[in-house]
Amino acid sequence: MASVAVFSFPDPDAWLDRLTADLWTRLDENRKARRPFHVALSGGTTPIPLYRYWAKLDLPWETIDWWIGDERWVPVTDPRSNEGMIRGSLGVGPGDRFRLRSWHGSEDPSEAARLYDRALREALGDPPVFDLVLLGVGEDGHTASLFPGSPALEEREAYAVANPAPGGSPLRLTLTYPCLDTARSVWFLVAGRSKEKIVERLVASDARLPAARIQAGDQRLYWSQNG
Template sequence: MTPKVDIYPDRQALIAAALETIVARIHTAISERQTCSIALSGGSTPQPLYAALAQADLPWDRLQIFWGDERYVPATDPDSNYGMAKRVWLDLVPIPAANIHPMPTHFDRPQLAAEEYERQTLAQFGLETGSIPVFDIILLGIGDDGHTASLFPHTAALSVADRLITVGDKDGQPRITFTFPLLNRARCAIFLVAGASKQPALAEIFAPTGDIHTYPSRGVQPQGELLWLLDAAAGERLAPR
């Protein structure tokens, strides 16, 4: 799928556009399939988007909320992706608790948590082991190093092809993360990127040739839409001259 790149003048415009884009795709999914499955990203960039979604008028009982990656910390930890979305969005809307599916982080071994989340996800989609769920929307960001989800450069998780969920490694700290096979089944993958510090990585991600082991975000090539929503600071090198 050829990526669609849109560059907005500032972060406020970026968030407004992301909100409009996501709400439209939620309504389309519900119209076509009576439900909408969304995998969330963490970090600071999507936080105002989640706060804006908390003010949206949506059929909350039709949404199924997952996470594309998670730090291996309790939900009460300030670094928890689930905890952030819960505080600024999910606690503020009447979404049924059964529709919220955080990644478990209480197992002694992160690999057990990855395996459990894979089981839970397959069960929620009504699929057998060996199948790959198709998410309606997967939200993603990138790091200055070109990583996405918790797929970091030159780590073992990049080569996992036989699992939906695996353990990522951030400087020795375990993370739980979607793998490329799951990311790339999405109906719509949306990258939300802000800040000038992302310019070097974006230049490599969009270069004609490159290596996903050095810039993992290059490996996200979904069967459906691939949208890159950038603010002007991030997208300066990609903007038409």
């Protein structure tokens, strides 16, 4: 199991400042290496303040390709859509300079996942190597749309698949371990003291948690305790 470094912050502002400083460090490394920056974004509500903050920055938008770690199979206009949330928070600042890779390349979810897989291979290589992946952690330990007991946990070849969600929720599309494991950096974004136990289990590499099964070498958890 790969280890996860934990960075804990007393308030959301300190959380935002550190994440932003670390983003600039990653961007500068890529600039020196003269390569584009590929980042997979997390959905949910936790990263919304971060995305809104980044949208106001003078980032090198022309060098950044934004992807989405997972998506609900709903229209982008649906309030549950990760893409809709990302476009409405991060994409509003840079406008036309914002390059986001949508999951919605087909009306069939399995075909849409296959097309995303192909786009990953074409843009990032085989295996694809993200410069940065942002992820959340659910109360059940899921990350992206890799849920406990779901078929995608055992995927070893495809980098993007359709995967059922528990409780009758909409079907999901998600990156898989073969994709996440090769990322240069994986950052878990966590907010609130209610996540304390799941943070402890993740740091302890509890393999029952899908989030703890990622093998990327550089993994960090940024925890805003009062977020």
